[in-house]
Amino acid sequence: MGVDVAVVGCGIIGAAAAWRLSQLGLAVTVLDPAPGDGATFAAAGMLADVTEAEFGEDHLTALNVASARAWPDFAAELSEAAGGADLAFRRSGTLTVAYDSGDRQHLHRLLDLRRGLGLPVEEITVDDARGLEPLLGPRIAGATWTPDEHQVDPRRVHAALLAVLADRGVAIVRRRVAELRLTPSGTVGGVIDDHGERHTAGSVLLAAGWASRRLVRDLARALPGLSAVPTRPVKGQVLRLDGSGEPGFTLSRVVRGFVQARPVYLVPRTGGEVVVGATSEEQPDDRRVTAGATFAVLRDARALVPGIDELPLTELTARARPGSPDNLPLIGDSGIPGLVLATGHYRNGILLAPITASALAARYGAGTVPEWAAAADPRRFAATVTGGPP
Ligand code: GLY
Secondary structure (H helix, E strand, O other), X not given: OXXXXXXXXXXXXXXXXXXXXXXXXXXXXXXXXXXXXXXXXXXXXXXXXXXXOOOOOHHHHHHHHHHHHHHHHHHHHHHHHOOOOOOOOEEOOEEEEEOOHHHHHHHHHHHHHHHXXXXXXXXXXXXXXXXXXXXXXXXXXXXXXXXXXXXXXXXXXXHHHXXXXXXXXXXXXXXOEEEEEEOOOOOEXXXXXXXXXXXXXXXXXXXXXXXXXXXXXXXXXXXXXXXXXXXXXXXXXXEEEEOOOOOOOOOOOEEEEEEOOEEEEEEEOOOOEEEEEOOOEOOOOOOOOOHHHHHHHHHHHHHHOHHHHHOOEEEEEEEEEEEOOOOOOEEEEOOOOOEEEEEOOHHHHHHHHHHHHHHHXXXXXXXXXXXXXXXXXXXXXXXXXXXXXX
């Protein structure tokens, strides 16, 4: 006897989905050798539906906005279910600053784009920006303010999800999935872990981040003609500083910006931690922190907030985001019977967790992914794999 759903991957996406599926009364098992140790571990936790809105990404922005709206209720429900866990969820707003005149032009272009999309962002003077964050550096050429954006601590959210999964009796198998198991009728009917043990399931939900691609590629060898899952690793290097012992260091809001065209962000948490990031490298997930990336991130962050010079550097982390070809996630049926996807969340995994989980709850409950998630249908890549137009 197997379970109803085997969830492969226990980052924030797999864990949030497993929670929602268990609430439907489904029997769920989650497999991951190191839950929460992938992109979730590195993530800064900016719920940046406005300040991640980029050109040519209107569908993604719509999903991001919907999920940002869902976060307050998601956080409240999760916190309560986890016995009042503090998720460090708060509305801090985001100050986006330009370092030089070229960066200011870029900020203006983004401002036009974002206002055109009806997003709540305004231009403010450099003096007003300093009024909000007095530690901004001397050379700031422009600023915008996004008052409504929230932030959360992804590690706390993940710990809370693990706690509620344990409460609900969802087993977490700390093993790597070696392969997806095909039934004789050609459907995915479970997984085989790296100890060779079979886990039979009515459906497999693949939420293994960028590594999702490998499992489906291996399946395609056994069953030629299957769709691919075109996820790829996009390495991010991120630093953590400790501002708790520096009374003169006060940063209340997320500060992000452009320094000679390079993006950088600083996320101050209650308690004094400051997360500074991040590189975006088309590199394998080698988890190596490099001197050059550390230098570059700190150089740009201190151009915006020089006071970070005094803070202890407490952590250097490198993990890969799960990139997709169009920066949209893949949520829903894969086109392979029995295999459902929740991957490819790229820069927005924390932000998109609530609506990804609710779209999957609809898929497993009512039988279909809601219309509002249609842009994330994984089958949009099927044509490119099976050949597409001549
Ligand atoms: N969402 C921020 C990042 O991916 O670095």
